[in-house]
Amino acid sequence: MTTIPVVNSHDEFTRLRQVIVGRAEHYTDHHVDASFELFFYDNITLQTGTGQTLLPIPPQLTDELNEDIAGLVDALTGCGVDVVRPAMPGKNIDIRSPLWDARATPALNVRDNTIILGNTIVETAPHVRARLFENDQLKPLFYRYYDEGAKWLKMPQPALAHGSLDDAYFRRQGIDVSHVTDADTALAIDGLGLEMIFDGAQCMRLGRDILINVANDNHALALRWLKDNFPELRFHVLDGIADSHIDSVIVPLRPGLMLLRDPKYLDYLPEAMRSWDVIVPPPMDESAFPDYSDFGFAIASRYIDINVLSVDENTVIVNALYRELITLLENLGITVVPVQHRHRRLFGGGFHCFTLDTRRDGGPEDYLG
Template identity: 45%
Template structure:
């Protein structure tokens, strides 16, 4: 039976979770919104870019994903579901993408559809409220609709259910300043958006995975004007219930492969330098900095395979309780490091995280944890 929605932090005992689906994942659609979102990674790990310096001629291309990778991801997700269930966690799965749903269209653009795999991204659960966040990738515009039956069930049980304003997402909606100023590989600046009759300037776009939940405090990564507008909305909407703390350009967008809270007083971070970006109260917490990942932790891919994440993706772990963590079984260095710090590690297979752009935290949306709106920063 589904419990009432209740999730305030990243570590309290987990009771219910939504786990994403990879069914009918076919390809990545390369266009402006996708290239901007994955800019830091595709400029370092993939060449060539498909776009040109004059974005009026910017093309849309499909980057096919090999069927073997998709089948193995589906297997790994099923294995993750079994691991969670063995720990007493109820696992909910979204609707699957039907093969007949090939494209979505709005006033301003059309895009292919991808399945609801990284369900953390487009939803923020804060206490008893579901907040659907405004997407940053066009192909994911309606992704939360795959979760509608689950959200409706929580709503019937008393949850609040809010949808943030949806962006028009013309080319002019995107702030390219981070992509244009960041260090990377072979890429071109994004300076000339294709005009549209629906241009309204920069719009709010922000993902739930840009937020670190700490009881009544929320750490939000802001790297673009789009993020700033989304954070402004969250501050207004949550006033009196949660405190917002902005960190600036900790990453391009998501922060859950940069920093995760494993329990009160303990952070898992990519490097000690992460602390410099955090609020002063968080700098007093213990930092676990695991050894750098080794190349043999990852599959070997062909030159035409599009790699979406850095090798640090496996820091994207999922806490089941303050002392139990799900970790990719391909990462013995990370597992040993966490065990030395007193955690029980549950190894789970996840092979193609760099192809699909997500780890265990990305693939899940925790809806019921035992914790409450505590103050962990005073």
């Protein structure tokens, strides 16, 4: 019997053996500066272009989020998955660079700042300043994996200086975001220009093939870096399918079957995937979820609930409050593990976002050959 390496994750759907589940303790605020506003521009409803603001999150909502994360951990453990956690974050940690300061975000959405490519841990280059040091909470795990034989790479850490974020995605759509960029209080670095900025959740892994969203020059630099470091992989560019993350747009459930937000997105995909069976998520009963309009910062879209996590090719963890999707999947013969997740739009992540699968059974298969 072949032993699976300590880090082995080539896809999104083969049998899950180990996963990192993020933490939300002390998630008390959203630090809203230009980097935050640009990243969540499509969804936030607060008045933008104000420089920076610390928006408090009601403690009860953080407590409820932690209850729901505990439910996710229990569900994964019940499915036979080994769950590991980041270090406990400190309370109200302020971070500072020579160019800006921010209130640090806990390591909750651990899919964003790391991508596992086979047996290699790849730390990516965050878009949001408050998230620049999140992975410090994962370093105890990463050092353990490294000691046990995993490879470990890190993209160049961005300075996130004034003017380093590319707004091309918005300009192509005729959206003027100058009121945000002009109000940015960060300092510039003379001659720096656009930086390599990229999140792991801009990728979907299919064995030796990687779907990768490239919406601007920040992302294009990251794609170049990935190609340089992983010449054995085939990167399929989804040209601006979204502003950044794609795990609420397309979710491969197994070879030949995917969740897709809308059939119109098929045109972005590699030709080999356009003949796959497509599950379009049904409309949901929004009354089942909290309304954050009074707070003004529901930072995730209503599509966040297709951000599901596969335990294997026939078993999927789905938000228990999205009953319509559960019914659809079950009618198609898929086993659903329902887990309550109330505040996904406030904290900007679903079950795929909250997790980083470090060990799956699959290898570098050719699913698109």
